[in-house]
Amino acid sequence: MEQNLMLAAEAEREKSKAMSDSDERMKETLALTAEAERDRDNSMSDFDDSDSEDEAQQNLQLESLQTELVTNPSNYDAHLQYITLLRRMGDVDKLSRAREAMSELFPLSPAIWRQWIKDELSLNTATRPEAFSRILKLYERGVFDYLSVSLWCDYINFVQEFDPMVRQCSPTGISKARDLFESALTAAGLHVAEGSKIWEAYRKYEQAILLTFDDIDAQAKEKQVQSIRSLFHRQLSVPLAGMSSTITAYKTWEVEQGSLQDVESIDLVDIYPHVAASYQKALDMYNARFHLEEQILSPNVSDSERLQHYMNYLKFEQSSGTPARIQVLYERAITDFPITPDLWLDYTCNLDNTLKVGNIVNNVYSRATKNCPWVGELWVRCMLSLERGHASEKDLSEIFEKSLQCTFSTLDEYLDLFLTRVDGLRRRMASSNEEDLEYKIIRETFQRASDYLSPYLKNTEGLLHLHAYWARLETKLGKDITAARGVWENCLKICGSMLESWTGYIAMEVELGHINEARSIYKRCYSKRFSGTGSEDICQSWLRFEREFGKLEDFDHALHKVTPRLEELKLFRIQQESKTAEESEKNPKRNAREKRKLGSDITEEQYPTKRFRDVGNPKKAPEENKYQLQNTSQVTKVEGANWKNTKIDDNPSEQQFNHEKNRAYSDQCTVFISNLHPTANYEHIRNFFGDDGGIVAIRILHDKFTGKSRGLAYVDFLDEEHLAAAIAKNRQKLIGKKLSIARSDPKRGGKESSNPKTWTEHARATNHSSQKGFVSKETDDTHKGDVKDAKFSSRKPGNDNIQLKGKNTFAVPRNVKPLGFTANKLKAEEGDEKPKSNEEFRKMFIR
Structure with a gap:
């Protein structure tokens, strides 16, 4: 016992001496550093100019880096x-x-952490409690960021x-060290x-502890021997x-303990068969991975x-390993490739x-989002x-x-982030554990998402889904139907050209039993333009709605409204098929890709017809009015659709211009x-520009x-001279209002008219008429009847296709495209349809 105490005391003295030697070395280092500083100060007198220049350059570089980090903190x-x-x-x-x-x-690399800790050790004595605690925390943070055996x-x-x-x-110290190992x-x-380095360090520490036990305390010593043997066995199974060196070291140790007589002569399987079996299995696993290890450690790749x-x-x-071994390999990979997103995604998945939940998963996600x-x-x-780990609302x-x-x-x-946040709030609000969670947090999150994303996601399914989700939660959790309607109304302002926006709004009202409110929404949207067959679908949907929920009067009213609309759409489809067939026959060698390009200028759904009537003889109009598609930029509608809205002007002078309704407006001088x-x-406008203003035609939109x-x-x-004189009157008043006058430029929107002769003929005819004492108005008749339907259609300059415009965009100048429109959608829908031949088209009517 006394001998063991003496040995322990001697070991303690050696450790103390080693510590004192370490302290002395640190003091010597500090002294050398101070001396080096003094030498540098002395030498500075000889190199004042060069050193001052270096210092100035360093200060300038330092200021530049500070500015960069303030403006861009994420610059690694x-x-x-x-x-x-x-x-x-x-x-x-x-x-x-x-x-x-x-x-x-950012997570710091092992090299940066080691440099940081090295600097701290050189500046502080680790034996001091505050310095020791600081460096210990640095080590803890360092091993958390990346896997580094060193x-x-x-x-x-x-x-x-x-x-x-x-x-x-001490017992406490031994327990602390073992926890660390x-x-x-x-x-x-x-x-x-490199894992064997830690195993060997652990074994050496346990063997050092064994030396402190007295031979008399056989029970404690034997317990320690079993701890070392167990540690050997664990390492040999990995x-x-x-x-091979580990198995040799183990046999040597067993010989020292008396369990084996000779390292070479006795096989391990004779004494510890389970250890031998584990070792052989681990050896086979290592051999299977040897070539893979060589590949990732090779410096020449x-x-x-x-x-x-x-x-x-x-x-x-x-395919063959354990989850823990897979995790270690992932850690090795991200240490070498810390900013590879796919690697982090695979790892976290x-x-x-x-593991599903736990601190390990959360820690990995913390490092992944930093990298x-x-x-x-x-x-x-x-x-x-x-959320799976039941984190607090504050952390989330x-x-x-x-x-x-x-x-x-x-x-x-960004949209996915907002929706994930709302999902979590909804789930926690529905659970009994989050009674303090208020619905206003969900509403604020939705509002932030809408404010942030709406300018960029107009008429997209993602934004529509966001508002539909919001409106549903307003009714289910918020219990506020007024707020839900407000959400849908806001959605219609942003995604009103999407059929799904209207049908979603209607579905909510129907689900809540608000039939009258749903009917009012149908009345608002049945005449709007939608992509594909959406315009027909909303009409049919209204009829089905009235069959299921409405009275006979409601159904009759809906039928009266949608029938003319469906006729228009039907004629439009027929005309489009006919036109496509004719173009295909004219140019049969055109490939499929070029055919699809024909629809690239059709930016919106189009109306097929324009009513032509004899202004001077209204009785003759029902016989002569035919459904024809005209190359015109003015607004059109189907005969009989709104006959009561048509105003007939009996002015006989305007009969002379009925022949001009078949011509196109090229807007070359407009x-x-x-x-x-x-x-x-029209008279006000003509007088505003003067009797000799060179006016050819006036078109007021109604x-x-x-x-x-x-x-x-x-x-x-009539010509550029009169046009320039008209533009010069910009901002002048007419009937108390300042007019905004600008040249209409069809070239900005597309090619010129396909029939350039019509403009020349029209100008000559109008000029001739002007000499007789009147100006063409185009006019009260054409525009009061046709132009006041301007929300239905307008022609893109230089294209014979008629394109539908919504009520809010019908009067946009023809060289302006509606915002948020994507021509590729219509192109994809119409471009792939195989055009019909003239024979097929005639057969379709014969049936």
Whole structure:
């Protein structure tokens, strides 16, 4: 007993001496550093000019890096340069703050952590409690960021050397050291290439403890021997590099304990058959992985090849390995490729499938979002992982707000984040555990999403889904039908050209039993233009709705409204098929791709017909009016659809211009007038420009239903001289309102008219008529009847196709396209249809 105490005391003295030697070395280092500083100060007198220039340059570079980091904190390289410069300048305080700032934004590599800790050790004596605690925390943070066996070994050696309890081998110190070793084994013990370093350090520590036991205390000594033997057995069951040396070391140790007489002569299987079997299995596993290890550790391969080798290795482990071994290999891969999004996505997906919840998964997501903050899917998965782990609302809110500060490559990623946040709030609000969670948080989240995304996602399914979800929660959780209607009305302002927006609104009202409200929505949208067959679908939907919910009067009213609309649409489809067939016959060699291009100028749904009537003989009109498609930019409608709205002007002078209704407006010498007074008529406009204003035609645009002026007009002039004189009158008043006069430029919207002769003929005819004492108005008749249906159609300049316009866009100048419109949708829908021949077209009518 006394001998053991003496040995322990001697060991303690050796450790103390080693510590004192370490302290002396540190003092010598500090003294040498101070002396070097003095020498540098002395030498500065000889090199004042050069040193001052270097210092000025360093200060200038330092200011530049500081400015860059303020404007762009996510610049990883700027952080590294800033830290390197501060380290060179010896500014300890700024260096420490710079490292802390960088570590908050990015995981630091093992090399950076080791450099940081090395600097702290050189500046502080680790034996001091505050210095020891600070360095210990640095090690803990360092091994958390990335897997590094070398950093773990430094961490272990630091604790053994500077922790008083561990150094004295007290029971508390031994327990602390063992916990640290077990943590290291959990993190890196399965590292095939370097994991044996931690195992060997653990064994050496346990063997050192064995030396402190007295031979008299046989029971305690035997317990320690079993601990060392168990540690050997554990290591031998793991496939690691250097397994042959480990088995040799184990046999040698057993010989020292008396269990084996000779290392070479006696086989391990004779004494510990289960250990031999585990060792052989581990050896076979190592041999199966040997070539894969060589590939990822080879210094002669490119990064892309090494990454591919890692992926192959991971597939192999996933097919034959354990979850813990797969996790270690993922950690090795992300240490080498920390900013590879696919690697993090695969890693987190694997953890979600195996571990589901726990601090390990949350820690990995924390590092993943720091390494690849631009990947929205990682943030979404992170939020879901926290929710599975029953994280607090505070933690979830912080992660959500942090994710919104990142820049993603697509708007769908932002939308997914908002929806994930709402999903979590809804689930927690429905559960009994979140009674304090208020619905207003969900409403605020929806509002933020709408405000942020609406300008960029107009007429998209994603934004429509967001508003539909919002409206549903307003009725289910918020219990506020008025708020839900407000959501749908806002959605219609943004996605009103989508059929689904209207049908979704209607479906909500029907589900709530609000039949009258649903009917009013049908009345608002049945005449609107929708892509594809949406215009027909909404009409049929209204009829089905009235069959199921309405009275006979309601059904008759709906039928009266939609029948003319369906006739228009039917004629439009027929005309389109006929035109396509004719063009196909004219140019049969045109390939499918060129055929699809024919529809590229058709930017919206189109109306097929224009009614022609004899202005001077209204009795003759019903006989002569035929459904014909005319090449005209003016508004058209079907004969009989709104006959009561048509105004007939008996002015016989205008009969002379009926022949001109078949011609096209090329707008080569035309002005577009806006801000007209509602009472302004053609005579007002003619007098405004003067009797000799060279006016060829005046076209005032009227509302279809009320017949009132829209305050917009086109005026055609005879030549450029008169056109310039008209434009010069811009901002002058007519009936108390300042007119806005600008040249109509059809070339901006497309090619010129396909029939250029019509404009010349029209100008000559009009000029001749003007000499007789009157000006063509086009006019009260054509535009009061046809133009006041302007919401139905307008022609894109230079194209014979008639395109539908919505009520709010009918009066847009012809060289302006509606915002948010995507021509590719209609092109994709119509372009692939096989055109019919003339024979097929005639047969269709014969049937």
